[in-house]
Amino acid sequence: MTFVFTRAVRMHGACWAIAMCVVGALGCDRLPGKPKPRETAAALDTPAGFAGFYAEKCAGCHGVDGTHGPARPMRDAAYLAAVPAEAMLSILRDGIAGTRMPGFGGNRVGATDDAALAQFIKGMNNAWASSAHGAPTIKWSQPAGTGDSAHGRQLFDERCLGCHARTIAAGATLAPGSGGSVTDVFYLRLVSDQHLRTSILFGRADTGMPSAAGPFRAADGTVVAGTLSETDIADLVSYLAELRGGKLLNSSSTTQEAKGGAR
């Protein structure tokens, strides 16, 4: 069998050769080992820039996607809408004294400058805030010590006790839906009034804690509807703050006996 180079064969051959060269040239440029061009870091208000900074500096405490961390979830549209940008910037830059929120700006080593932090806040709002939340009806922050603690105690009994029992027998397990004690003085001594206010006002959607809009659960398990007013929240904070300064709640005779038993 002989093979004749007809004109058609030559044309085909040429076309294929050109195609192979093009593919080859493009392919060589796309070899997996070719280093990516060195980019400057993405701006912090872009999704990638925000996500990178959050993963490096925030995820350890605030949770991998902004929820389910030990600290307050930041993926909370109502919270993000309520905290003014200046306040957020000050928190990110200087931290919150006396709490476990460290500062990431200022003069510290490896600090992020204010402009970048502002960009980050913008990036966070783009990612997690929502336009559905307009101006908040209740201020996110207010000076401490303005509430009526007696009324706070009454509110607590009506609306909080269903999940946050004051004392629970030693060895008992946390009932489903229960949040554990918030009247525990050790807890109270670790958190600020602002933390209490924020928790009551915005709740924690990731752990099932309702916001001030309710609904709440009474001690007997019945559902209590109704929104907490600004005064209600101040009263509740005032009640809890008063517990913090008081004596140990748990040194009652029953827990003492339980203690002896557990020992």
Add this chain to the structure above:
Amino acid sequence: MTQEKMKPALMVKRAALDGLRWLDDRTGILWMLRKSVFHRVPRNAKWWYVFGSATMMFFTIQIASGIVLATIYAPSAAQAYESLVYIDEQVPFGWMLRALHGWSSNAMCIMMLIHLAQVFLHGAYKFPRELTWVSGVFLCLTTLGLAFTGQIMRWDADAYWGLGIGAAIADRAPGIGNQLRALLLGGPVISGATLTRFFTLHVFILPGAAIALIGCHLYSVLRNGISEMPKAGEPVDPATYREGYEARVQKDGVPFYPDAARHDMVFCGAMLLVLIGVAAWFGPFGPGALPDPRIIEASPRPDGLFLWLFAALALLPPASETFLLLVGPPVAIAILAAVPFLSNRGERAPSRRPISVLLVVLLTTGFAVLTLLGVRSPWSPQMKAWTSTPSDIAFIADRTPLELQGALEFQFAQCRNCHSIGDAGGKRGPDLTTVATRLSWDQLVRQIQQGGGNMPAYGKALSSVETQALVAYLSTLDGGDLRATLTGALEAQPARDAAPEPVAAEHSPRQVQ
């Protein structure tokens, strides 16, 4: 007409032959070729003998790619990094050149080590090839030196801190420490002079030494012949070995080219393809981040081949460090070079030399384990873990507020830099995923406050309330099968309730907020 056409061709042929004859007369090149390329080698020198050739092929690639790289690379502290980025991004296929140079360096070292192990296992270092072995040992050191100085050329954080460790080792030499460090670094500290010094080592001194040593090595191979495959029951006896070898090779041998070299060529060709594939797929090494003394999170590490050394240095007991660092390497090298003088005769077959086989197995295992440890470097805390390593939801869900505060404390006090929970976090300290099954409440409190083992005491860094919250959290880490939270923030914990400070007196600063 045919004759007329042939004439110029014949003339050219004759002139070429005359030229060659002249060249041979003046240089003796044919004699040299006969003695080297066409010399007779044992018939059974087949696949076991390819590793030395492959090492040399990779060295040739190193020389060729290195020369091209040296024309672009700027050996100055200010420009080295930029020039590498330039080669990677601007020079057409510059990245490929760097990848080939880097991977070929690794391949050369690996082939060399395999060659070393093969020669050792086959007893090929015995009479009369002692000097072949000794020159090989020095070639081995030179090659490792080239690999080490090569990674310094990247002048990134790994290079910088690696040099720092080298300088610290040199500093330990009694009496001459300072001078030795100055010799190494070109001054008291790592500077531009250091890079110039290592550049000179990498492109002039060590390659020159390697070429000279390869010359010695090959000459000695040609003079004493390639060893035959070892056979059990045919021991080496210096009195009769040479005569026997010559007779066997003359009677039964084959010319090195093309008979024996065929295996080398096939193997080298295959290795070359593998090298190109690996370089195209994985790309060049680094350069990594620039050195910055302000970044305390830097975890510098050497290239793969030196990870075993990195691990060994990290794991040496502190008391023995100076002695082992200064005495160990020279003694080890001396022993390696002395091998043919320690056992010069006798059996060559691995089956009759169990101790040698065992040594190779033990050393290989040792290097493999140390390399693995070097990769994982569990002794290094992960300095960023406290802000960047989140807890799995399973370790956060269903915790009380106090326990969550404890989890926060766990991050803030940077416990996670050394301790993992659910495999996330540092490996320096014990994994705490199931710590509640091992330690009681009181033991946890004591461990945190007083430290112990390798752990620092946190008694002064954490208030008693913070410690209690932390322990409340840790006591929920029981493996996850039980819903272990003692609710109400663990009312029944005597250690906590018996805390000595009265509530009012212990005024935590956080209340100020």
